Amino acid sequence: MxxxxxxxxxxxxxxxxxxxxxxxxxxxxxxxxxxxxxxxxxxxxxxxxxxxxxxxxxxxxxxxxxxxxxxxxxxxxxxxxxxxxxxxxxxxxxxxxxxxxxxxxxxxxxxxxxxxxxxxxPLPEQKTYCENLKRDGNPFKKEQAHKAEWIEAGLAKGTLTEMPELITDNLAPVLLFLGCTASFDEKINMVSQHAANIMSHAGVRFGILGPEENCCYGKLRRIGDPEFREKAVGNIDQINNLGIETLVTACSGCYKTFKNDYARIGKQNYEIYHLAEYIDLLHRQGKIRFEVPIEGKITYHDPCLLGRHNGIYDAPRRIIAAIPGLELVEMDRNRQYSRCCGVGGGLKMANHDLQEEASVYRIKEAEATRAEFLTTPCPTCYSGLAGAMAKAESPLKIYHLAELAARSIGIN
Ligand code: SF4
Ligand code: SF4
Structure with missing residues (x-):
């Protein structure tokens, strides 16, 4: 007892x-x-x-x-x-x-x-995190009504090329599910803008859920909160009722949650892609072309939730290889041996210093390749690594992979 x-x-x-x-x-x-x-x-x-x-x-x-x-x-x-x-x-x-x-x-x-x-x-900080997440519907302690503010921000700055439509209005076959980090975090929401720009440029008929987009609640599962199941059932029902064919998510945490955790709970009547897989698919289908060179050596950080948890290693590397001017140099630990940046599994809220040290360690491994750029396709890994750059005193420039893809397409 x-x-x-x-x-x-x-x-x-x-x-x-x-x-x-x-x-x-x-x-x-x-x-x-x-x-x-x-x-x-x-x-x-x-x-x-x-x-x-x-x-x-x-x-x-x-x-x-x-x-x-x-x-x-x-x-x-x-x-x-x-x-x-x-x-x-x-x-x-x-x-x-x-x-x-x-x-x-x-x-x-x-x-x-x-x-x-x-x-x-769980640990007290994780318990508080779960309670806040369930209360607010997102981990940023913000009202859901503000979930689509990345749109206004992007239109005002000119970094968003078109106003994305709500999927409940346009009944599009493809749902772009952005996730909380790429929606609420002002330092990361350019990922949402790049994702929407690339989809529009490729002529994909897509829509977003905007304020109706709930958290995937994957962190509840990671931390062990049993209410995860009920939240998952709600999301599966909501998305099945949209009648979509394809869900594209910009976040590797959402991807794992939909692909692995929801799959054990209920039937999802749609295919699930991570944004990196979908950009790679659009490129292979000839719907987008990487034409603007980006000169330099780049190294790639495999997010655990895409790589080891889901076997997605090649699609992001194909995008890098297709961008003219970029030369990929691998870190010693790559693919299934990629070292974790420390952000996942509830570690960040349990021990922020430890997470930051893990990110610094990974940045030092990236520096050892002598690359100029570091990239990853996960908003959460990006946030952990970018947040530790100052502590690491690193000369590396970090880019989210969607930004490099958009730049080479010539979008912005
Ligand atoms: S100690 Fe060996 S057998 Fe046990 S979990 Fe670790 S690797 Fe596996
Ligand atoms: S942090 Fe350590 S114990 Fe936890 S999953 Fe990774 S290797 Fe295993």
Missing amino acids: TETGKQLKLDKLSPRQLMSLDACTRCGECQKWCPVYTLESKEDVTPRAKIKYLKKILKGENSGLFGLFGRKPGPETVARFTKSLYECSCCNQCHFVCPARLDTVELWENTREAMYEAGMG
């Missing part, structure tokens, strides 16, 4: 996940690759330690069930486990290097949900 009198329930973990706890051989391979361990160097934060603590807690909490017997864990064990479970960016690197191929992130997320329900997690 926890301090709240509730029990950490086993039913959040599948039989396969419970068995996987015994499959960990404690070989330590995950430790070498974990971006949090690189910065914290404490055994507690390693995946193998999380698994060890989880087993201990489950045995103590569920004596007699599933043949598990053990002593009730002390508060110190629970506190250490909670901190290590939540100070993790869910980057999925441990899964890729684990010889037993343990499905670690799914294990972390299901355990977080069990912890949430038992009152053992």
